[in-house]
Amino acid sequence: MLLRAGARVFHFDIGDGHFVEPVTVGPVVLHSIEAMVHREGGVFDCHLMVDDPEHYFGALQSAGADSVTFHLEAVQDPPALAARAKARGFQVGLAVNPETSVEDVPPRADGFDLVLCMSIHPGYSGQDFMPEALDRISWLRSALPERTHLQVDGGIANSNIRSVYEAGADLIVCGTAIFGMEDLPRAYRRLVQELA
Numbered sequence: 001m002l003l004r005a006g007a008r009v010f011h012f013d014i015g016d017g018h019f020v021e022p023v024t025v026g027p028v029v030l031h032s033i034e035a036m037v038h039r040e041g042g043v044f045d046c047h048l049m050v051d052d053p054e055h056y057f058g059a060l061q062s063a064g065a066d067s068v069t070f071h072l073e074a075v076q077d078p079p080a081l082a083a084r085a086k087a088r089g090f091q092v093g094l095a096v097n098p099e100t101s102v103e104d105v106p107p108r109a110d111g112f113d114l115v116l117c118m119s120i121h122p123g124y125s126g127q128d129f130m131p132e133a134l135d136r137i138s139w140l141r142s143a144l145p146e147r148t149h150l151q152v153d154g155g156i157a158n159s160n161i162r163s164v165y166e167a168g169a170d171l172i173v174c175g176t177a178i179f180g181m182e183d184l185p186r187a188y189r190r191l192v193q194e195l196a
Contacts, residue, residue, distance in 0.1 A: 002178070003040040005185035006192065010042055011153070011173045012065070016050040019074055020123030024049075027056070027063035034064030043067070045171075047095065047153070049122045050074065054081060061088050069093030069116050069151075072108060073100060082111045093151065097122060102136045106143045114171060115144060119164070120154030125175045129155025134167045141168025161194045 002010075012030055017023040030044060037044065043066040048056055053070035060068060068090045075081050082092040094109050095116035096102065102117070109115055117140055119133035133152065141150050151171035152164050164172055174191055181187035 001185050002188055003037065003042055005188045007188055008042050009045050009171065010037060011175075012044050012046045014046060014048050014050060014056065015123060016052075018051045019071065020049040022123055027059040027065075030060070030065060031063035038064060045069065045093075047093075047116065047173075048074075049095075054084065057085060057088055057090070061090070065090065067091035067093060067113065069095050069114065071095045071097065071122075072105065073097055078108045078112075079110050086111070093149075095122075095153075098130055098133070098136075102139050102143075105140060109144065109148065112148060114149035114151050115140060116151040116153055117169075118154055119152050119156070122154075126180070127155055129157070129160050134163060137164065137167040137169055156191075158190055158194055161191055165195050 013024050014026055015022045015024040045067045046060055046065045048068055048070045051074055068085050072078060072094055078094055085092045091113040093114040093116050094112045096105050097118050105115055117137050119129050120127035137152055149171050150169050152169040153173035156172055156174045157177045161172060177191060178184055178187045
């Protein structure tokens, strides 16, 4: 339904029960829908909310992932891990939690295709957007190279998606705002219309 409505990037969360409390669906679920999504021109953007991101690279590669995003807080050498992910053919993202200073990001973001600014605490969907994230988004957009995508995840709704976009995000993750609604395609299209 969402592919027919125009969605092309599917953000796929993986939680390990350690870095975040919930254990979420893993590569086996991604593999079950991979062919359908890729056939229609969609891509899988896998957000690894885990202590050991590299542990998942092989399974995600086999399952059809197109990109992996791991957390700055979870790894010692983000650029080195990004290089190993790219060697597997992934695009690579670096995520940052709300408590982490955004000033820590640019020196460690070399070699990344995107930076993910969390606007909630990672782990559970349905949380409210943290308004202070707007300043963090703006700061990151001004500090990162123009070629680096800036993604925002958490609490996005019709009421704030425009502000997030205007602050500098060019990849916006919407979970509950779509999957919490009865008519998924209509919910998706309404969010897109807010950006028109």
